Amino acid sequence: MARVADAIVLDDVHKRYRGRRALDGLDLTVGRGTVHAVLGPNGAGKTTAVRILSTLLRPDGGRAEVVGFDVRSEAGEVRRRIGLLGQHAALDEQLGGRQNLEMFGRLHHLGARRAGVRADGLLARFGLADTGRKPVKEYSGGMRRRLDLAASLITDPEVLFLDEPTTGLDPRGRAEVWSSVRSLVGGGTTVLLTTQYLEEADQLADRISLIDGGRVVADGTADTLKARVGGDRIDVVVRDASQLESAAALLTDGAVLDADRRLIGAPAGDRMATLTRAVRALQEAGIEADDIAVRRPTLDEVFMALTGMDAEVAA
Amino acid sequence: MSAIGTRAGTGAAGWVLADSWTMTRRELAHWARQPVRIVVGLAFPVMLLLMFTYLVGGGRGVDGDHAEFLVPGMLALTMAFGLEATMLAVTQDLTKGVIDRFRAMPMFSGSVLVGRSVADMLQSVAALAVMTGVGYAVGWRWHNGLTAALGAVGLLLLLRFAMLWTGIQLAMVAGRPEMVQAVQILVWPVGFLSNVFAAPESMPGRLGAVVEWNPMSATVTAVRGLFGNPGGSGGSWAAAHAELLAVAWPVALIAVFFPLAVRRFARIGG
Structure with a gap:
């Protein structure tokens, strides 16, 4: 159960990763039930932030909490409450779609019977019921993404991390992911989404943090950010x-x-x-x-004005 | 406020077992999806056994007892080469995104390694069953009764278990599937610089000593003794205490590599 109102808190988080200063005092606060986009070029620290929040990387310094639980000392509590959709499919390619979901359900300690029921429900919801037996390596890119998203939702997480969820998808796949995210938010899930598509942040997010060089350079709603660039x-x-x-x-x-x-x-x-x-x-x-x-100015123009970089070139 | 609550009433120890069983099922499901790989994996040591029995053994002009001498060594060699299979499986698994999902779930994290080890041990039991069957067909027998024979199988599986944890640790240190090739090249001389194919007495002095102290040789000598198969007795302390060393060597390797591997797995990704 929650101990605080905020779903995600990053306070002055530092992380050196592979010899680089990946995060350099990142601050981020995400309210419950909201969608927050972290926007920035490649290498800005987006993925590092998500990996720290999902307990895959340990921060070197600063405070990182998910629904009030510290990602270092209470990793187990954090893991019980989150779903993660990484940049690359986090699925067992040799197993079938249903086998994957059932396995993840068991590992989330739903018990064998409920893991099976949950797997069937998610397959139906994401239009994968007919292909549940096929090994994932035979799935198309869009199907794989949908199954990956289904796997992140196996326990109806309180907080869902989406790390560049639509990178590499065609426009139709992108629209599918967007509509899934919107329906999740309707159900009260907090979503932290990283993206290099300014349009995606504009479409989905209540608030946006622009990050560059491992720190936030601007923060606010899409409208306030646009207003900051001027008229x-x-x-x-x-x-x-x-x-x-x-x-x-x-x-x-x-x-x-x-x-x-x-x-x-x-x-x-x-x-x-x-x-x-x-x-x-x-x-x-x-x-x-x-x-x-x-x-109004586009977020592209906002990005250029605030970071001195062309987002398309940087990406 | 998750709508899908997790099942209560099972203690932490219960989940260690449940998660380990889930991960073992995962490996078994991989087998079911790729039966050809299993067959090839079992056929390879059988092919080696037949090749060395008839091709090399025939060429050396050894009599029918050659199978008696060779089978225990080939069984041990198969267990030792399991190192490569484990390494390859672990390196391949670690490059996959699914490991991230496992690590971000509230499961017992060691269950990934437990699943690997149970599956590899089951595969090794199957390999021993097939090879002893083929060995029987080419004239090999055990002579000291079922208890001693089971003791020999136990020593072979102990060697495999040591190779398993050595392989898991090496795989995590090496990191990439390409590095497995380098280790594969090193496994062969260790496997062959043993008493599997020839008695150490027949070798030049220093080489013979190296061969006698090779952990593989201890297992081979002990297994030959338990099966009642012929083999060079040798005069060294190592040869005289083969059964002790056949237990001590693998246990030492496990004592070193098991904790290293478990700790390293928990820290993957930094």
Whole structure:
């Protein structure tokens, strides 16, 4: 049973791993029943944080607790309450899907009969009932991911760790994982998710921690993070690429051009006024626009502004 | 506030047994999925036995007693080579993501190793049964009664158990399946620098001494004695106390490698 309100607490956690400073004073607090995304480029320390919280790595210093239990001194209590979906499938490839789930249920001490019932229930829920006997090595990538997720849910964990859950999946597989996560949260599970997809954090998470170099560089809801980068943006897509430069000159200063997409992006300090001015200026210059829109900054832009790095390049 | 509560009323010791049995079942299920591998694993030592009996034995012009001399040694050699099988299985297992899931579950963590050892011992019992059967067919017999014969089997399995924990520890130190090859190359001279194929008296002085003190040779000499099969008696202290050494060597290896392996497994991943 819970001793504190917070599902996850990381307080000034340090970890050297393989000669590198993987975590350098990481702080993180996740409230119960919420979805928290940890967002950062490769090597930022996302996986190290998840491995420490799931008792697979011991922190060198700092405090790490899951539902009030210390990951070092009370690892057994932590393990009883968590589910883990790692970056790589944590399944026995030679065994069948059902054999895997039943084994994990027994090892979670459900007892033989309930482990079997639970395995059947999860297979049905994740659309794997027909392939439960096939060895996992014959599964497709999406099926494997679903079975892996089912294995992480074998005891309805209080806290679920998802380490880059959709890396390597096609858009359909990604949508499946997303909808599974959403339904879990409806059931009260706390989810900590790491991702390098900014869209994924934006879609799923209540709060986002941007991490870089093993520490948090920014923390908040998607909206507050976007607000930190500054104001809104205006995007204009011109019909004729040769008019890109002249169109940009008509908009506010600081425009960014993307020739391939015939796109101009510029700061829009005052939403409506900027939009009205842009439409009128383009009309007077006789430049046809396929699209004009004012929008909030994307998390990509947030990431770039706060870490000085291009998230896509870093990933 | 997990909706799926875990079963209460079983003590910690109960879960050690239950988890170990679950992990043993896992290994048995691997066998059921790959029967060909089991057959090949059993056929290989049989092939060696037949090869050395007829090909090499025939070439040396040894009479029908050659099987009597060779079978105990081949049984011991098969137990010693089990080191490679254990190492390979453990290194392969450790590279798999499933180990992370095991380690993040509230199970008895040593059960992964217990499952491995029970499965390997069962495989070795099967190998001994098949090889003694084939040995019988080529003329080998035991002469000192069933109790002594079972004692010989016990010594062979003790050697296998020592190789098992040595293999588990080496696998965790080596870490990668490629490293197993290096160990495999080293296992062969240790296996062959013994009295399996020739009596130490027939060897040059220093080599003979090395061979007599090889832990393998102690088991082979003791097993020959218990089966009542012929073999060089040798004059050294090691040869005279073969039964003692056949127990002491494996027990010493187990005493060193069992705690090392259990401790190292608990610390995997840092």
